[in-house]
Amino acid sequence: MNIYMIGVGGQGLITTSNLIGAAATSRGVKALTSETHGLSQRGGSVDVHVRLGDVNSPLIPLGGADLVIAFELLEAFRAAPYINENTKIIVNSRLIRPPTPRLRLPRAEELINKLGAIRNVKIIDAFNAAVKLGNPIVENMVLLGAAHAAGLSSAIDEGAIIEAIRSTMRMPELNVRAFEVGINLVNNY
Amino acid sequence: MTCGKRFMLGNHAIAQGFLEAGVSVAMGYPGTPSSEIMEYLIEKGEELGVYAEWSSNEKVALEGAYGAAMTGARAIATMKHVGLNVGMDPLMSSAYTGVEGGLAIVTADDPGMWSSQNEQDNRWVGLHAYIPVLEPYDPANAKELARIAIEFSEKMRHPVLFRTVTRVSHTRGPVDVCDGKPPVFGKGIDRTKKRFALVPANARKLKAELVGRWAKIEEEVEELPVTVEEGDPGLLVITSGSAFAYVMDSIKELEVSPTVINLSVPVPVQRKKVLDLATKASKIVVIEEGDPVVETQVKAALFDEGIKVPVLGKSNFVPPVGELSLDITNSVLAGAMSIEAPHRRGVNLGYEPPQRPPVFCPGCPHAASYYELKLASTTSRVKPLFSGDIGCYSLGINSPFDEEDVLTDMGSSLGVGMGIHRGTNGKSFVVSIIGDSTFFHSGLPALASAIYNKTPLLLIVLDNRTTAMTGGQPNPTQAIPIEEAVRGLGVRNVYSMDPFNVREAVNTMRNAIDAVKRGEPAVVVSKRACALEAARKLRREGVEPLIYSVVEDACKACGICYNMIACPAIQPKDDGRAWIDPNSCVGCSVCAQVCPYDAIKPSGNLDWIKRWGEAL
Numbered sequence: 001m002n003i004y005m006i007g008v009g010g011q012g013l014i015t016t017s018n019l020i021g022a023a024a025t026s027r028g029v030k031a032l033t034s035e036t037h038g039l040s041q042r043g044g045s046v047d048v049h050v051r052l053g054d055v056n057s058p059l060i061p062l063g064g065a066d067l068v069i070a071f072e073l074l075e076a077f078r079a080a081p082y083i084n085e086n087t088k089i090i091v092n093s094r095l096i097r098p099p100t101p102r103l104r105l106p107r108a109e110e111l112i113n114k115l116g117a118i119r120n121v122k123i124i125d126a127f128n129a130a131v132k133l134g135n136p137i138v139e140n141m142v143l144l145g146a147a148h149a150a151g152l153s154s155a156i157d158e159g160a161i162i163e164a165i166r167s168t169m170r171m172p173e174l175n176v177r178a179f180e181v182g183i184n185l186v187n188n189y
Numbered sequence: 190m191t192c193g194k195r196f197m198l199g200n201h202a203i204a205q206g207f208l209e210a211g212v213s214v215a216m217g218y219p220g221t222p223s224s225e226i227m228e229y230l231i232e233k234g235e236e237l238g239v240y241a242e243w244s245s246n247e248k249v250a251l252e253g254a255y256g257a258a259m260t261g262a263r264a265i266a267t268m269k270h271v272g273l274n275v276g277m278d279p280l281m282s283s284a285y286t287g288v289e290g291g292l293a294i295v296t297a298d299d300p301g302m303w304s305s306q307n308e309q310d311n312r313w314v315g316l317h318a319y320i321p322v323l324e325p326y327d328p329a330n331a332k333e334l335a336r337i338a339i340e341f342s343e344k345m346r347h348p349v350l351f352r353t354v355t356r357v358s359h360t361r362g363p364v365d366v367c368d369g370k371p372p373v374f375g376k377g378i379d380r381t382k383k384r385f386a387l388v389p390a391n392a393r394k395l396k397a398e399l400v401g402r403w404a405k406i407e408e409e410v411e412e413l414p415v416t417v418e419e420g421d422p423g424l425l426v427i428t429s430g431s432a433f434a435y436v437m438d439s440i441k442e443l444e445v446s447p448t449v450i451n452l453s454v455p456v457p458v459q460r461k462k463v464l465d466l467a468t469k470a471s472k473i474v475v476i477e478e479g480d481p482v483v484e485t486q487v488k489a490a491l492f493d494e495g496i497k498v499p500v501l502g503k504s505n506f507v508p509p510v511g512e513l514s515l516d517i518t519n520s521v522l523a524g525a526m527s528i529e530a531p532h533r534r535g536v537n538l539g540y541e542p543p544q545r546p547p548v549f550c551p552g553c554p555h556a557a558s559y560y561e562l563k564l565a566s567t568t569s570r571v572k573p574l575f576s577g578d579i580g581c582y583s584l585g586i587n588s589p590f591d592e593e594d595v596l597t598d599m600g601s602s603l604g605v606g607m608g609i610h611r612g613t614n615g616k617s618f619v620v621s622i623i624g625d626s627t628f629f630h631s632g633l634p635a636l637a638s639a640i641y642n643k644t645p646l647l648l649i650v651l652d653n654r655t656t657a658m659t660g661g662q663p664n665p666t667q668a669i670p671i672e673e674a675v676r677g678l679g680v681r682n683v684y685s686m687d688p689f690n691v692r693e694a695v696n697t698m699r700n701a702i703d704a705v706k707r708g709e710p711a712v713v714v715s716k717r718a719c720a721l722e723a724a725r726k727l728r729r730e731g732v733e734p735l736i737y738s739v740v741e742d743a744c745k746a747c748g749i750c751y752n753m754i755a756c757p758a759i760q761p762k763d764d765g766r767a768w769i770d771p772n773s774c775v776g777c778s779v780c781a782q783v784c785p786y787d788a789i790k791p792s793g794n795l796d797w798i799k800r801w802g803e804a805l
Contacts, residue, residue: 008545018196018361025196025363032327034360036303043757044547056327057434058360061515063533074542081535098545099757101589105543114539136772 001155002060003050003147004082007071008096009043012140015169016069017048019144020152022168023160024052034058043099045075052155069147071126071140072096073111088120088151090186092143094127122150124185130178138178141165145182158183192367199357200225202328202364203295206335208234210291212265213372214257215241216250218630219659220269221304222358223297227267228662237369243662246599246630251276251294255283258292258348259385260375263339265351270298270311275599275631277314283348284319285395286385287402290375291343293335294320295351297358300478301512304355306579306598308511310479315350315456316486319403321410322350322456324430328362334453337413345406352455354478356431356512403457410454415462420446424526425470427463429455429483432476435518442515442531443522447474458486467496474525475502478513501525547584551758552724552775554717555582555651557688559590560754560783562620562649565698571706573620573647576606578632580624581658581719582651589755593622600631607635607644618705619646625666626656633674639710640679647705648712649698650675653719654805661722667805675712682711689717689798691782723804724775727797735776735797739767743788750780750789777801 003020007013017033024031034049049060063084070076073095083089095108115121126142148158165179166172197205204226207215215234217227230241244250247268254266268276273296283292296314299305315322323338325331331353342349383391416433418440424447428436433451440446450466452459455477467473467487475484484502491498503509507521523530549556559582566573577583577593578601586593595605602621610619623632628650639646650671656662675683682704686697697713704711728734746765750756758773759780769780769789776797781789 009547021196021361025194030363031196032360032362034356036359043545043550045545056437057431057515058327058356058362059435059514061519061533063535064515074545077538077540077542080538083536083538084533085536097760098543099548099751099755099760100543100546101752101755103543106540111540118536118538 001052001066002064003052003067003069003152004060004065004079005048005050005069005071006075006079007046008075009046011071012137013046013048013071016140016144017050019161019164019168020050020156023156023164026163027156027160029053029155030055032058045078067147067151069143071143073108074098076115085119089118089122090143090146090150091115091121091123092126092139093123094125122146122186122189124182126182129181129185133174133178133181135171135174138175141175141178142182142185145179146186148179149183149186190367192365194363195366196361197328197364197366198225199328199331199353199360201229202332203335203351203353203358204229204233205364205366206332207265207293207339208237208239208369209332209367210263210336210339211370211373212263212339213239213374214254214262214264215239215267216244216253217267218244218247218250218272219656219662220272220297221659222299222355223267223269223272223295224659224662225358226295228660233369237372239372243664245665247272247275248279252279254292254294255279255288255348257375258288258290259286260377261290262375263291263343263373265293265295267295268297269305270296270309271305271307271598273311273314280314280320280348281318282387285387285392285399287346288342288348289346290373291339292348293338293342293351294348295353298352298354298479300354308479310482311350312352312455312479312482316482319399320348320350321406321454322352323413323453324352324455325357325453326431326433326451327357328360329364331357332364341413345402345409347402347406352430354431354512407457407460410457410459411461413459414453415459416451418449420448422448422466422469423471424448425450425466425473426522427452427473427475427483427487429477431478432513432518435513435515436476436522438515439518439522443519443528445522445526445528447522452483455483456486458483458490460490463487464490464494467491467498470498472525473498473500474506474521475500476507476513476518476521477503480509546587548587548755548757549581549584550720551756551773552720552777553581554653554688554715554720554777555585556754556756557691557777557779558649558651558694558715559585559592560779561688561691561694562592562698563590565695565702566620568695569699569702571618571702574609574617576602576609576619576621578602578623578627580627582622582624585622589753599627600635603632603635603639603648606646607639610644610646621646621648623648623650625650625652625654625671626664628671629665636675637678644710645705645708646710647701648710650712650714652714652716655719655722657719657722661719671714680710680712682709684711684713686713686715687717687802688715689777689779691779718801718805720775720777723801726804727800732797732800733794735791735793735795736769736771736774737776737778737781737789737791738769738771740788740790741766743786745786745788747785749783749785754779754783756780
């Protein structure tokens with residue numbers, strides 16, 4: 001299974017991919033993740049390639065994603081080269097303005113409408129779900145839950161991910177709750 | 190020995206391999222994609238008794254590891270690919286003298302230039318320096334090969350290069366982690382032999398020995414691992430490093446079965462193993478990450494043996510620029526076999542998002558310094574040529590700052606800056622901008638040269654107390670005040686400033702500009718801890734935070750805060766008024782100082798800014 005994650009530096013993509021990797025490893029499923037480091041803390045675009053199963057190389061081929069997790073609305077569009085007609089796509093409806101001075105952007109609703117027209121897209125408001133839980137930092141776990149319900153569950157069971165959260169994260173219970181909220185958002189979509 | 194499978198970063202796997210090999214001394218200079226190797230060794234090596242340090246530059250790191258290996262210790266030096274350029278002097282000598290213990294020099298190459306100024310392939314350096322190169326293909330393999338590298342070095346009493354690339358170093362995968370070994374230190378140096386004293390008479394003798402040792406190394410590398418996937422002998426695919434991983438996945442996807450051999454030693458190639466298979470092949474494809482290093486050697490070997498077989502590779506068939514991918518190996522293999530490659534290319538989502546380049550973080554002191562420098566140079570009526578350097582502050586090249594005109598290599602702000610001044614016969618007003626870590630890395634000798642040769646230039650040291658770009662490693666600025674170092678070198682015009690005090694900072698910079706106008710060198714040290722590191726530390730210590738917000742009625746939508754400082758925490762609303770994201774603001778206060786309408790107000794404890802100043 002190929003999972004393509006894209007977002008903005010600081011949104012917790014690497015933490016999320018680490019959890020998937022650790023959970024897979026604990027179940028004897030081979031996982032390879034590959035991340036763009038270096039400037040990723042500086043608010044630039046970040047992507048992480050996650051590959052599960054009988055794979056050797058770390059990068060997803062073009063059109064080869066089974067699942068896309070877009071942590072941010074504009075970045076979602078940058079996943080286009082990896083998407084095919086069967087790709088399941090989770091999009092966070094949050095728009096983070098690139099800090100380029102005098103930049104003109106379409107309205108968020110326009111972008112959501114464009115994405116909503118694609119097959120297999122589920123657009124969720126992970127940021128506000130996290131705020132409701134008490135801390136915007138768990139936005140990434142809401143998205144992980146959504147991705148799990150959208151298809152990741154066929155590779156890794158829920159229990160493995162919860163164990164990985166509990167054994168590696170600070171505020172484990174809050175993160176587990178966020179993960180479960182994400183699952184429900186997609187199941188009730 | 191107990192072992193267990195862990196999901197692990199490639200760089201951590203490399204470091205773990207060295208710990209399991211009994212390495213006792215490790216020195217490095219940070220640089221993406223290499224930095225996590227030394228971070229892991231510093232953290233995990235301590236309980237084993239390993240000496241691990243961040244050195245001031247790669248030459249110092251390599252000399253340190255080399256010196257340790259002279260005494261019989263097992264030692265490593267780590268750096269990014271361009272760092273090896275800085276360490277070339279000791280590297281070349283180390284092959285002549287050899288070592289008594291084990292010496293592995295890790296070079297983390299960056300094909301695709303994700304975080305670098307070039308994509309040089311340091312396997313060439315092995316050929317240039319008579320030093321064998323080992324190259325892993327994934328994290329698990331990296332751990333094994335790190336151990337083998339040290340063992341091979343010690344066996345041959347010769348340095349080895351360990352070449353990793355971004356997609357090995359920054360890939361995570363399952364790794365079998367075992368206990369570290371007690372570190373193996375050396376006994377000392379036999380003073381009677383002068384083996385490590387490269388005066389010409391010694392060096393001539395050692396060159397002859399080196400050539401002999403190289404011939405022996407060419408034989409001995411045949412004992413090091415190769416992986417062979419048996420298939421159709423007519424088509425031989427030769428790989429090295431991460432290329433092997435891509436090729437294995439391509440073969441599966443294309444449902445083809447050539448014979449594949451992966452070489453763990455790309456320099457010198459495991460020649461006998463290659464030739465055994467090459468004699469049966471009617472076509473050879475060499476796939477490697479970087480330049481045609483293996484391909485060139487394979488062609489030479491075939492020529493020597495009189496074997497005439499077409500060889501496809503980086504020189505003629507595989508894209509020579511950028512990193513490999515599954516799409517590339519698919520089309521290369523399909524092309525070599527005259528079959529169709531799978532045709533996939535994504536979808537059109539009907540919108541092209543704007544680029545999101547990396548920017549200064551919220552509260553970054555560099556952004557404030559650049560704003561102040563712009564104000565100071567404009568009001569002083571100078572039109573500087575900005576000679577920049579390597580670090581987070583390279584982002585000063587972007588709008589709205591536009592204060593990095595030239596930046597090429599570590600320390601170049603001073604060296605190239607002086608050249609620009611001399612090259613224009615003194616007409617250019619040069620401002621050299623360097624960070625603290627880069628200043629100690631290679632700014633010091635250049636500054637000495639500028640002072641000695643009386644070159645008038647303005648040096649601005651952006652001292653954020655850490656090597657921020659690569660993840661916040663410590664460096665000498667935490668022990669050596671830069672102002673004192675610069676005064677000690679004889680600079681009379683030395684100024685300190687806090688970029689979070691905008692008015693004073695602009696005045697200080699103007700004074701420094703005046704000194705340069707008089708024909709004297711001047712140095713301004715702009716001191717403020719990195720926002721990421723400082724905020725993380727203060728939060729951990731439970732310091733009461735400070736954030737700023739816009740008083741809506743007072744804001745006149747002038748845009749100075751979001752257009753001139755370009756803090757990512759400040760965004761324009763639809764009516765042009767500013768809005769500060771409370772989740773991003775770290776309370777630096779700079780926007781409040783530049784607002785002409787006094788429309789930005791603090792909430793929280795102002796003590797935060799003072800504590801920030803003392804954080805690192």
